[in-house]
Amino acid sequence: MTPRMLAATLLLTLLSAGGGFVASLTPMPLPFMLGALLTSGAVAMFQAHRLPDGYAYPMPIRMFFMAIIGVMVGAQVTSEILQQIPALGISIIALTLFTGLAHATNYQIFRRIGGYDRSTAFFSGTPGGLMESLAMGEEAGANLQVLTMLQFMRIILVISLLPLGLSIWYGVPLGSASGISTEVAPVGLDAVPLALAVGVAGTILGRWIRLPAGQLTGPLLAAAIVSGTGLAPLPIPQWLINSAQVVIGASLGLRFAGMRGKSMLRATWLSFMSVAAMLSLGLALALLVAHVTGVKFDILLISYAPGGVTEMALVALSLNANPALVTLHHIYRIFLTVIGMGVVARWMGLRGRG
Template sequence: MPHLIVTLALLALSSLAGGLALLLGLPLPFLLGPLVVSAVIATVLPQHLPTGYDFPAWLRLAFISVIGLMIGARVSPELLASVPQLALSFSAMVLFVPVAHAFNYTIFRRIGGYDPATAFYSATPGGLFESLAMGEEAGADLARLTLQQFMRVILVVTILPIGLSLWLGQPVGSASGMSLAHDGVPWSALPVIVLAGMAGYAAGRWLRLPAGQLTGPMAVAALLSVSGAYHLDIPQWLVNVAQIVVGTALGMRFTGLSRHLVLRGMGLSFLSVGGMLILAAFFAEALYLLMDEPFDVMLISFAPGGVTEMALVALSLQANPALVTLHHIWRILITVLSLSLSSRLLRRYL
């Protein structure tokens, strides 16, 4: 019972923080507001949490599925028909991932002083949960590894929308009022949404898809949309709740980490993320010249951050968010595949 009360209290505080972030015009307010509040509680006030408290994993996974359904519903036959034209950008991603990984490894190993295993798995530009699982098996420092992987996502989804807002002179993403959801969705649609989310989550686990809790529901929604069998409309209020839950869960990941460790990890992450964004900008400019794809669309396609916010930013730039999402799924697939292939070799040398 104490754990349930704490969870409800955290969600209530996070909801208020999300509303405040919305009033301030911050990007992704219903994710970043809750994340900041819960991270402060986890690092500054951990003594006020019950012993052994963890934010419920099932709750986080359920609402990640909602976000997957929202993105998948944007996949159309026209988008699938354009995939062959993206062969060049997909090939560029195959080069981007190892270059970014090598750059990050140098940061964490040489500047951060991390042991080889911790540095290697902290450096991956994607595959967050797979990196944590494989890193733990390889003997990496799980606290530092968790911190760096989550800081990568947090900084990218914070820095990039703000940077684009300043560059374009107007808000982008969720701060601009753009959304992948719909208003006025009838309550009668909720049972279909729940069933599709459960089916997608089960499929993602069974097929062992990267980020299966997201990509499984996304695939189900995409199949329904492309086949014309049923088009899922996700209500805006449900998407807001999903972001509040996910943001709170992300912030609570910092529980047990000292402020010194968090601040040091943040410094390393600024170097790592800054370098990756510069690298992403280089690839985006090259693809703009070779493919005539808009620079900003390619930039958010290569930025190694959260799939959801990158899709929201794409929508505000009048680009198809599903196209951007395809690039991010491809990035995750490449990262996870390279980790799987190298894991046996790494056990010998790390």
């Protein structure tokens, strides 16, 4: 990393942290992540010329904090949670149904209403598998700029609208704006080295066995082993949790670069239609499965919401909504989406523009 890029990263992170702090003084849900996202997004849209050419938020920094989030989620795993996994069959069946219906609905929205070609509409409509959708879409001749914009708008809208909707549902803001903390008691600096060691070990494990979203799920698995077996507790200081939210928000906000004018307006309203349809479908399935199984409604709704694994883990953590089970659902959704995307794309003959 050049000195100029290092300086840009430091300044952007500080600005995003300031945005997160200001948001924490308001009723905004998940304020440190969403406040950072809005601040970084404003920089990307209106001050991008001040950033180095080709600037992107450094992946090693994002991966470090994703590992921290993985440890936070894995630390929630207990023997009681593990006993619930066999009972989730109905929920997994519902998630399978959700994934297929969501993709089909999105395709119709982007193809019939948006007027995009078949390849662009198909790969833009996947309810997960961001990087795989971009790679396979480019090979199939999709419009990569539109595809990228719609996929990132999906994630950004979900992580913005879902916490807001849940805040309205419960009548209180979520996350640090409401005073909710994952700390059971104040956590000192002495707890950090073990968390970092588990995160590093988990990252290596995730790469070695090629876990999906391994930079998150590897540390999650390692922390789950440490916590679930009772080897050691893994408390995380609240300041580190807030820092992880700031970095994730800042890196997502940069995706607004170049999204100005008519192209952004078009992508925004189409994405809003898509996300509204998916959240409505997830809501209906969550209510049904909660009635049949007795699993808490909020856990199921977050499990079915098509946001990024990392971001939805943060939403679950902010609500104390069994983040380990939520993350398990999202890993399955991504796996199913990627497998189904390849099979259906081949069946549709998507090798060029439609």
